[in-house]
Amino acid sequence: MSGTEPATVLVVDDEPDVADAYAAQLESEYIVSTAYGGQEALDKIDDAVDVVLLDRRMPGISGDEVLAKIRERDLNIRVAMVTAVDPDFDIIEMPFDDYVIKPVSRDDLFETIDRLLACSEYEEKLRRYYALTAKHATLIANKPESELQESEQFQQLKSEMSAVRDELDEAISEFDDDDFAAAFRDLEYESGSPTE
Incomplete structure (x- = not known):
């Protein structure tokens, strides 16, 4: 992210309505793209992405697996788990930057992204x-x-x-x-x- 262009945010959720709603709220401030599953997210993640808003529970490749693969790629990307999954002790070892429990307000989304940036x-x-x-x-x-x-x-x-x-x-x-x-x-x- 340069100082002049807006940050790039990837919203990942297997429920298209949820992903699209988040994206619609964020696109006034950021460059936003969506992915409706883990594999699609991995295909879209590259050096241009600054922040990923990642659902944990998805069919196929879970959000936890996507997070692990992001870290394996050694990309300088901030990841917030945005999920309905209540946190348990397993999160201690997970290399995310923030954990936000659904439902998530527009203000929650902006505050999370701004903090990560x-x-x-x-x-x-x-x-x-x-x-x-x-x-x-x-x-x-x-x-x-x-x-x-x-x-x-x-x-x-x-x-x-x-x-x-x-x-x-x-x-x-x-x-x-x-x-x-x-x-x-x-x-x-x-x-x-x-x-x-």
């Missing part, structure tokens, strides 16, 4: 900050202080680090517990051990 943006900034700090540390370890002080590029690097850190601080001040869980989901599952 904010988490994606935070994660991108965090990665950018990490890359900048790695460059900073490498230069400090390998260049004399006098060269660092004289380098305009190094001073720009320090300014950019400071600006990104300020952006991260501002974003994190608006997060609640659900936002933290969604923002750091990738870190948890990349390490191979979900946090307790």
Whole structure:
């Protein structure tokens, strides 16, 4: 998702009326497509999709299986399970970003998507900050202080680090517990051990 074009949302539900109703509510703000089953969802999921609203209980390929395959593909996509299935302890191991119980209001849909997009943006900034700090540390370890002080590029690097850190601080001040869980989901599952 670029800063200028709207996010792309894929709505997956085996009940076409439900999927179409969600899509109709969302298309004023996002680029929306629908899939009426697990295989159709997998066929439509690619790098262009930012958020998937995924039903769990579907014939054929279930939402749980679709979620697992999305994560296997290592795509940077946020997934919200939007389902009538009451959560049980099995959700602890599931790598979704949010779990929303039907019935879902229009406001619920928008809040969920907006929260997931904010988490994606935070994660991108965090990665950018990490890359900048790695460059900073490498230069400090390998260049004399006098060269660092004289380098305009190094001073720009320090300014950019400071600006990104300020952006991260501002974003994190608006997060609640659900936002933290969604923002750091990738870190948890990349390490191979979900946090307790």
